[in-house]
Amino acid sequence: MRALLDTDEIRIESWLSEVEDRSLANDVLDGLTKPFKEIPPKHFYDTRGSELFDRICALPEYYPTRTELSILTARAQEIVDETGATELVELGSGAADKARILLDAMAAAGTLERYVPFDVSEQVVRDAAKHLVAEYDGLHVHGVVGDFERHLDRVPPTSGDARIVALFGGTVGNFPPGTRRRFLRKVRALLGPDDRLLLGTDLVKDPAVIEAAYDDPEGVTAEFNRNVLHVINRELGADFVPEAFEHIAFFDRQREWVEMRLRAQRPCSVMIEAIGLRVEFAAGEELRTEISAKFTRGRVAADYRAAGLQLEGWYTDPDELFALSLASRAA
Numbered sequence: 001m002r003a004l005l006d007t008d009e010i011r012i013e014s015w016l017s018e019v020e021d022r023s024l025a026n027d028v029l030d031g032l033t034k035p036f037k038e039i040p041p042k043h044f045y046d047t048r049g050s051e052l053f054d055r056i057c058a059l060p061e062y063y064p065t066r067t068e069l070s071i072l073t074a075r076a077q078e079i080v081d082e083t084g085a086t087e088l089v090e091l092g093s094g095a096a097d098k099a100r101i102l103l104d105a106m107a108a109a110g111t112l113e114r115y116v117p118f119d120v121s122e123q124v125v126r127d128a129a130k131h132l133v134a135e136y137d138g139l140h141v142h143g144v145v146g147d148f149e150r151h152l153d154r155v156p157p158t159s160g161d162a163r164i165v166a167l168f169g170g171t172v173g174n175f176p177p178g179t180r181r182r183f184l185r186k187v188r189a190l191l192g193p194d195d196r197l198l199l200g201t202d203l204v205k206d207p208a209v210i211e212a213a214y215d216d217p218e219g220v221t222a223e224f225n226r227n228v229l230h231v232i233n234r235e236l237g238a239d240f241v242p243e244a245f246e247h248i249a250f251f252d253r254q255r256e257w258v259e260m261r262l263r264a265q266r267p268c269s270v271m272i273e274a275i276g277l278r279v280e281f282a283a284g285e286e287l288r289t290e291i292s293a294k295f296t297r298g299r300v301a302a303d304y305r306a307a308g309l310q311l312e313g314w315y316t317d318p319d320e321l322f323a324l325s326l327a328s329r330a331a
């Protein structure tokens with residue numbers, strides 16, 4: 001661990017180290033030597049990828065972000081009053097605009113003590129900490145720089161009476177079902193008896209609505225998808241030609257998840273210097289870059305149960321596009 005900052009109000013620590021952090025190299029080596037090639041979606045988010053994702057969130061077709069924000073705005077006070085939360089832990093905190101809605105409600109309830117942003121980007125955590133301590137009187141920020149798939153156990157112990165651990169955006173849908181349940185079990189370990197998980201999940205709906213959200217006419221999502229190839233080129237010295245890959249997005253009605261893929265439009269031979277790997281793509285061969293599961297209330301409840309959690313609150317919009325749910329440790 002590296003302590004990045006330690007003042008009266010702000011403490012920031014990092015669990016990432018450039019030498020040990022072989023996550024991308026390992027994922028590329030494993031993923032591109034599988035019978036069906038795949039790269040996990042967490043590697044989309046370098047600076048450009050994060051910018052492209054912000055543009056996706058502003059697209060008329062991409063409903064999840066604005067819907068989740070509307071639910072949170074409508075229900076934050078109720079959630080805070082019910083949980084009595086003194087602390088907010090946010091996994092994948094980014095610019096913390098969703099956190100602000102909860103922090104406002106906690107401040108209004110007079111319970112606000114601490115915010116714990118957890119993000120892979122050191123800059124993002126620093127900026128959020130700096131802005132928030134200026135905005136909220138007496139707020140302490142304990143920032144954690146890390147990968148919440150690997151460093152979840154580094155979240156500091158609760159400082160107050162009750163905390164909310166939040167994962168917004170439907171990001172939990174990026175995990176395949178088994179991994180998702182194991183992840184939720186690790187989140188459970190962060191919860192004391194009075195603590196709650198607040199989880200955003202996109203809901204099952206008309207496939208046409210879902211597919212439009214992942215294949216916009218402007219091509220922003222296509223660029224976002226191809227960005228993972230730019231990341232691999234830069235970080236691992238590879239020679240992908242991103243333009244040779246076509247963006248594919250479809251809703252798998254059986255599994256109820258969206259899949260994004262990149263389809264080689266012609267045969268491609270790619271060298272990945274950093275791991276000494278040559279990979280061949282046949283014309284038309286596809287690389288899976290993301291699954292994004294869509295949920296029902298029943299599926300969320302079942303996942304919670306399997307992870308030793310219990311569903312305690314369900315908050316949705318009038319069209320039931322998206323849901324926030326609250327969970328506690330099962331008795």
Ligand code: AVJ
Binds near residue numbers: 171213214292
């Ligand atoms: C950030 C994972 C919630 O799955 O909808 C947006 C990422 N992918 N468009 C999602 C994404 C394509 C997004 N999450």
